Amino acid sequence: MRPPLRPPVRHRRAAATAAAAAAVAATAALALGGCSAASTAGEAGSPIVTSFYPIQFATQQVVGNAAEVTVLTRPGAEPHDLELAPQDIGGMTRARLVVYADGFQPAVDEAVGLVDGAKVLDVAAAAKLVPASADEPGHEGESPGQHEEHAKHDEHGHGADDPHFWLDPSRYAAVAQAISARLSADDPAKASTYARNTAVFVEKLSQLDDELRVGLRQCRTKQLVTSHGAFAYLAARYGFHQQGITGMSPEAEPSAAALKAVSDLVSSAGVTTIYQETLVEPHFAQTVAQSTGAKVATLDPIEGITSATRGSDYFEVMRSNLATLREGQGCS
Ligand SMILES: [Zn+2]
Structure with a gap:
């Protein structure tokens, strides 16, 4: 069971920071307690942690059976407003690689700051994200009061990039290729496996793209x-x-x-x-x-x-x- 971390919206960042601090303290205590603890962090045997379903699925397609892939957003949870438990953040700091898309889930964006930068992959660049369209009714023609009200709810923020890249199979394929390239660089012994798996996945995405077109x-x-x-x-x-x-x-x-x-x-x-x-x-x-x-x-x-x-x-x-x-x- 996850602890009931459900603070009101305006306190969310503070809560995430507190949880993050607790996780760091726990990790530090672990490192002090055993001489091997620090050196096991991020080794090949630890899982690849992904932020939410589309990234989890793409990573699994690339990896096949070659590594364990876990996901921070539980099935059925609405991912935009994900809140992380201390154990989630602890898992991120111990991951072999954390794969996420910056700008989609504020709690993940923040927790990633606690992870060794060499063990993080942000797929937002590969997805070639563009700013959310300004012609949505919540964004167009709203009064300053409405703007404030809207901004309070909308943690993507105005002018932020649209994160929903996976709904375009070509962007999704580019993300899979970025994940494959990164995993291959980190683990050259399995590079041919990743390349083969990725080619199959990209071909399936290409077929889907044709069907949609x-x-x-x-x-x-x-x-x-x-x-x-x-x-x-x-x-x-x-x-x-x-x-x-x-x-x-x-x-x-x-x-x-x-x-x-x-x-x-x-x-x-x-x-x-x-x-x-x-x-x-x-x-x-x-x-x-x-x-x-x-x-x-x-x-x-x-x-x-x-x-x-x-x-x-x-x-x-x-x-x-x-x-x-x-x-x-x-x-x-
Ligand atoms: Zn969404």
């Missing part, structure tokens, strides 16, 4: 209305325009004016399906659907796999998303 080529509407703005990279790759109801952060609450703007867009663009998500409260998607007569369907941003997920891994869920989009957008 063909399946989404001819659609009645290319306007996509989603709950949180997770699908901008997917939208950009396959010719859609995304409007996220709550902006980038699933926790943000859109204003009445923002909801009205989305409803107007739904009507003017001929949108007939609003997409809710598996890990996000569907309230706002349903509000917009009710006011416009649109249907609600579930599109999965694949931030975690649960028993409710339609598919047991990234590929299955992406194909389920493809079927949902073809139906919802009227693609032929």
Whole structure:
């Protein structure tokens, strides 16, 4: 069981720091207590720690059976607001490698500061992240008061990069290649295994990309209305325009004016399906659907796999998303 580390939002950073300090103290005590403790940190036998599902899955595909891969975000947990227990942070400091994407999970970004920089891989650069689109209703035309309210909820911050790279298979492939390159450099004896595994994974991603391109080529509407703005990279790759109801952060609450703007867009663009998500409260998607007569369907941003997920891994869920989009957008 994890300790109930659930402080209010504004105290989250302080709590993470306290947990981090406790973990460092524990690690230091361990090092003092035994002559071998310090030297075992980060050796080849210790696991590769990943931050959340898409990075875990890509790392597992690259590694195969060659190393243990663990994940900080439990299945079913909403990853944006992850909080780390002291043992999570302790595990990071002992990991052979920590793989994460900077700017997605503030608690991980902070804890990474406690890990030896030589044992950290940030995949954000490989994913070629770009700033979140400014045309989400939570970001556009909001008053200074709304801005403050929004910023309080949105820990990605304004102008921050959109982290949802895995929903574009080509960006996801680039991340897998970066993970493979790093693991090969750290462990040259297994480089050919990593290269072979990565080639298989990249080929599967390429097939998926082809299916998405063909399946989404001819659609009645290319306007996509989603709950949180997770699908901008997917939208950009396959010719859609995304409007996220709550902006980038699933926790943000859109204003009445923002909801009205989305409803107007739904009507003017001929949108007939609003997409809710598996890990996000569907309230706002349903509000917009009710006011416009649109249907609600579930599109999965694949931030975690649960028993409710339609598919047991990234590929299955992406194909389920493809079927949902073809139906919802009227693609032929
Ligand atoms: Zn997200």
